[in-house]
Amino acid sequence: MATSTSVSVPWPNSEADYEIGDVIGVGATAVVYDAVCKPRNEKCAIKRINLEKWNTSMDELLKEIQAMSSCNHENVVTYYTSFVVNDELWLVLKLLEGGSLLDVIKHKLKVSNCKHGVFDEATIATVLKEVLKGLEYFHSNGQIHRDIKAGNILLGEDGTVQIADFGVSAWLATDKDLSRQKVRHTFVGTPCWMAPEVMEQDHGYDFKADIWSFGITAIEMATGTAPYHKYPPMKVLMLTLQNEPPNLDTGADEKEQYKAYGKTFRKMIVDCLQKDPSKRPTAIELLKHPFFRKAKDKKYLTQTLVAIGPTMENRVHKASKKQPGTSGRLHRSVTGGWVWSEDEEEGDAHESDEENPNVEDKRPMNQLQRADSSGSDNDITVMESAKDTNNELETKNTEKIATKNIKEESKSNESEIKKPVIESETKDIKEQSNNQSSKLVSKTTESINILKIADTESNLEINSFKKSETADTKKESETKYPKKILEPKESANIEIKTEPQHTANKFDPAENKTISLQETKAVDETIIKSISLVLRLRNSMKELNDIRFEFAIGKDTAEGIATELVGAGLVEPQDAEPISMNLGKLLDIHCGKSPGPKAITFHLNSTIPTDAFDDKALYGFAQISIVE
Amino acid sequence: MPLFGKSQKSPAELVRSLKDAVTALERGDKKAEKAQEDVSKNLVLIKNMLYGTSDAEPQTDIIVAQLAQELYNTNLLLLLIQNLSRIDFEGKKDVAQVFNNVLRRQIGTRSPTVEYICTKPEILFTLMSGYEHQEIASNCGTMLRECARYEALAKIMLYSDDFYNFFRYVEVSTFDIASDAFSTFKELLTRHKMLCAEFLEANYDKVFSHYQRLLNSENYVTRRQSLKLLGELLLDRHNFSIMTRYITNPDNLKLMMNMLKEKSRNIQFEAFHVFKVCVIN
Numbered sequence: 001m002a003t004s005t006s007v008s009v010p011w012p013n014s015e016a017d018y019e020i021g022d023v024i025g026v027g028a029t030a031v032v033y034d035a036v037c038k039p040r041n042e043k044c045a046i047k048r049i050n051l052e053k054w055n056t057s058m059d060e061l062l063k064e065i066q067a068m069s070s071c072n073h074e075n076v077v078t079y080y081t082s083f084v085v086n087d088e089l090w091l092v093l094k095l096l097e098g099g100s101l102l103d104v105i106k107h108k109l110k111v112s113n114c115k116h117g118v119f120d121e122a123t124i125a126t127v128l129k130e131v132l133k134g135l136e137y138f139h140s141n142g143q144i145h146r147d148i149k150a151g152n153i154l155l156g157e158d159g160t161v162q163i164a165d166f167g168v169s170a171w172l173a174t175d176k177d178l179s180r181q182k183v184r185h186t187f188v189g190t191p192c193w194m195a196p197e198v199m200e201q202d203h204g205y206d207f208k209a210d211i212w213s214f215g216i217t218a219i220e221m222a223t224g225t226a227p228y229h230k231y232p233p234m235k236v237l238m239l240t241l242q243n244e245p246p247n248l249d250t251g252a253d254e255k256e257q258y259k260a261y262g263k264t265f266r267k268m269i270v271d272c273l274q275k276d277p278s279k280r281p282t283a284i285e286l287l288k289h290p291f292f293r294k295a296k297d298k299k300y301l302t303q304t305l306v307a308i309g310p311t312m313e314n315r316v317h318k319a320s321k322k323q324p325g326t327s328g329r330l331h332r333s334v335t336g337g338w339v340w341s342e343d344e345e346e347g348d349a350h351e352s353d354e355e356n357p358n359v360e361d362k363r364p365m366n367q368l369q370r371a372d373s374s375g376s377d378n379d380i381t382v383m384e385s386a387k388d389t390n391n392e393l394e395t396k397n398t399e400k401i402a403t404k405n406i407k408e409e410s411k412s413n414e415s416e417i418k419k420p421v422i423e424s425e426t427k428d429i430k431e432q433s434n435n436q437s438s439k440l441v442s443k444t445t446e447s448i449n450i451l452k453i454a455d456t457e458s459n460l461e462i463n464s465f466k467k468s469e470t471a472d473t474k475k476e477s478e479t480k481y482p483k484k485i486l487e488p489k490e491s492a493n494i495e496i497k498t499e500p501q502h503t504a505n506k507f508d509p510a511e512n513k514t515i516s517l518q519e520t521k522a523v524d525e526t527i528i529k530s531i532s533l534v535l536r537l538r539n540s541m542k543e544l545n546d547i548r549f550e551f552a553i554g555k556d557t558a559e560g561i562a563t564e565l566v567g568a569g570l571v572e573p574q575d576a577e578p579i580s581m582n583l584g585k586l587l588d589i590h591c592g593k594s595p596g597p598k599a600i601t602f603h604l605n606s607t608i609p610t611d612a613f614d615d616k617a618l619y620g621f622a623q624i625s626i627v628e
Numbered sequence: 629m630p631l632f633g634k635s636q637k638s639p640a641e642l643v644r645s646l647k648d649a650v651t652a653l654e655r656g657d658k659k660a661e662k663a664q665e666d667v668s669k670n671l672v673l674i675k676n677m678l679y680g681t682s683d684a685e686p687q688t689d690i691i692v693a694q695l696a697q698e699l700y701n702t703n704l705l706l707l708l709i710q711n712l713s714r715i716d717f718e719g720k721k722d723v724a725q726v727f728n729n730v731l732r733r734q735i736g737t738r739s740p741t742v743e744y745i746c747t748k749p750e751i752l753f754t755l756m757s758g759y760e761h762q763e764i765a766s767n768c769g770t771m772l773r774e775c776a777r778y779e780a781l782a783k784i785m786l787y788s789d790d791f792y793n794f795f796r797y798v799e800v801s802t803f804d805i806a807s808d809a810f811s812t813f814k815e816l817l818t819r820h821k822m823l824c825a826e827f828l829e830a831n832y833d834k835v836f837s838h839y840q841r842l843l844n845s846e847n848y849v850t851r852r853q854s855l856k857l858l859g860e861l862l863l864d865r866h867n868f869s870i871m872t873r874y875i876t877n878p879d880n881l882k883l884m885m886n887m888l889k890e891k892s893r894n895i896q897f898e899a900f901h902v903f904k905v906c907v908i909n
């Protein structure tokens with residue numbers, strides 16, 4: 001509940017009572033505005049969440065808000081009320097004019113030379129002490145924040161420090177029952193700040209995960225960035241898991257760059273960043289650490305942080321230009337694959353380009369890379385998602401090219417490679433691999449803005465590291481964003497039997513299972529052993545999808561394939577049965593057991609919203625066919 | 629959490645002093661401030677007895693049993709809930725935690741607290757009316773959902789007249805209260821399949837005439853949530869006869885078809901789920 005204020009007028013639940021000001025922040029599904037509550041004549045922040053884009057259950061949202069409303073602490077963001085306006089949810093929160101700590105850091109990096117550190121120890125101690133108090137409250141409430149970082153620490157004009165963004169916070173104890181469950185097993189947070197045990201997912205994690213993130217935040221306040229900020233998310237996972245815990249000098253360019261920071265500070269960081277969570281101090285213990293004796297009062301922060309911070313207008317400008325890759329969620333998909341979803345609302349590629357070209361460069365997740373794949377000439381067809389077939393040998397020197405170029409290139413090549421196979425309404429992107437270069441061709445009826453391909457190198461590393469023996473299908477859930485992000489797809493590998501695959505668009509995943517692949521050139525051989533099939537159906541967005549897969553006779557079963565498709569999240573569980581049944585039928589036909597066509601159209605159990613069933617346009621139907 | 633070392637108090641003493649404090653708080657005289665403090669302090673002590681703290685394990689079963697017994701004998705649970713709005717912020721949360729813990733307590737297969745609440749149904753009704761008050765709504769919601777897990781308690785709530793207040797609660801303007809009420813509402817209608825089917829069958833007209841209003845709500849969230857729940861209810865095999873009854877009414881079919889025309893994709897989607905039930909059958 002909102003705090004009972006002395007003001008008699010409660011926070012109103014009507015759109016008309018608020019005057020919306022400027023945008024002060026942009027999140028994955030929400031935009032934050034500053035606003036004035038007219039009846040109270042008080043400033044506030046309004047987080048407007050678009051519920052149409054909110055595809056997960058409403059309960060998740062309720063959890064976030066309840067997590068917030070059950071907090072009443074000066075170091076935790078204050079929630080006033082929430083209400084529905086058309087298809088938006090408005091959360092009314094306390095406005096902290098100082099912006100986030102990250103805003104201040106970035107601004108300071110821009111206007112002054114921070115080579116030897118961004119803030120002095122007293123400032124860091126003061127801020128972090130406040131954060132710790134908030135964390136302690138949080139933890140005593142049975143909650144884990146799970147995303148502690150400078151970007152989620154807000155500053156008030158008077159030097160107030162508050163922890164914000166409960167987007168991923170969780171009740172460690174379900175339904176506030178502290179006795180029932182002691183650890184959590186979900187995978188959320190931002191990689192650079194994420195504790196190793198959260199990444200590993202073996203044993204679950206607890207409050208101590210926040211302490212790790214807190215330690216990383218301490219480094220961030222001193223150096224301006226998280227230690228592994230230069231690397232793509234997958235690489236960060238690997239570095240965090242394999243290397244010794246980072247320290248102040250991990251990201252330093254030269255030795256002794258940060259020598260101004262003293263021993264107690266360093267010791268505090270070491271304490272927080274212990275790989276064994278049980279060795280990390282609790283928030284209460286940490287508050288007693290000698291380093292926090294350096295902490296001063298709020299007023300001190302108004303001088304060192306708020307005064308030097310960017311102006312509101314400046315931040316507004318920045319808010320719309322969030323740097324890709326720095327913020328987002330890495331979590332596991334149903335199949336256990338790693339999924340990275342950006343915290344981005346707008347898909348304006350050029351903005352992120354200007355914002356920080358260097359970082360952009362170093363984040364291969366966010367850019368398109370032209371992958372040469374001489375060894376394979378698999379032709380993969382998917383709607384709105386491109387894949388490239390990578391040969392493991394080549395991934396190491398894949399060349400990266402800018403997004404825009406690819407877009408143009410794709411347009412120019414569109415007609416050239418267009419194949420008649422696809423129905424006019426289907427959107428497809430094909431990739432053709434030649435010996436020297438691969439051309440990425442996209443033909444869309446809707447706009448595809450950005451092609452995004454992951455750094456295959458790092459993915460491969462992480463995969464081998466995770467010892468994934470089975471097909472590890474990754475899905476990138478980028479559905480909330482207007483842009484379509486394209487990821488590479490690796491198949492056809494010489495040594496590895498089943499390669500991990502990535503499909504970018506949640507709604508347009510495509511699977512290209514290559515079973516018993518000896519050599520891609522030996523296509524004929526493969527055909528003898530296995531049959532190529534295409535399952536065409538509409539996803540929940542009504543978009544037509546082709547899912548290609550191979551069926552090895554004597555090795556695969558129709559049920560097995562159907563289960564795999566469900567497991568990969570490509571088809572609805574209810575549809576496993578009709579798919580396996582019709583796949584079986586089709587295979588019988590193929591093997592000559594019974595006469596019939598090469599394609600079967602059948603009714604699906606799970607169907608998508610539509611006005612009518614149509615077996616031609618495949619509304620409520622799917623088609624499975626053999627590819628010659 | 630401070631105040632350790634004082635926990636030497638016996639459960640009976642604790643319960644008594646908490647009761648005295650709450651009574652003083654209820655009177656609201658000049659001692660109210662002191663009473664407020666005492667309430668919070670005693671609640672924390674009771675909570676720690678049940679849950680333990682970071683340095684202490686929860687108390688033994690014998691102590692917990694004594695505590696529970698004292699709570700029943702003094703009717704303190706009801707008193708606490710009735711005065712919930714007077715208790716401070718953290719205290720409210722503690723009440724919910726203590727309540728839920730005591731509720732879950734089992735002796736073999738028996739749940740003594742459930743049996744106790746069956747004899748004191750006003751506890752449930754007081755909790756349900758908690759949705760009327762913004763400052764205690766979510767605390768009451770937490771306790772109500774815990775209650776709804778037990779069939780006997782869910783039954784009392786479903787068959788009470790107060791149940792129909794939920795149709796109002798789920799539409800209140802404050803989102804978190806409305807959604808909290810909705811999740812309790814949903815829990816009551818779906819948790820115990822047989823009970824729910826029986827209830828819906830027996831009260832079909834009343835429930836669905838109320839439900840119709842939710843489906844036509846101005847509020848986007850109410851519309852989307854109630855439509856989704858409707859789909860779930862109709863698709864549940866236990867509710868087969870309710871489903872047939874629902875789809876034989878052409879007005880319902882018409883409503884779904886209109887919903888299919890909604891701008892919102894999510895509402896279209898949910899409407900389709902209901903619509904397909906109508907078409908298939």
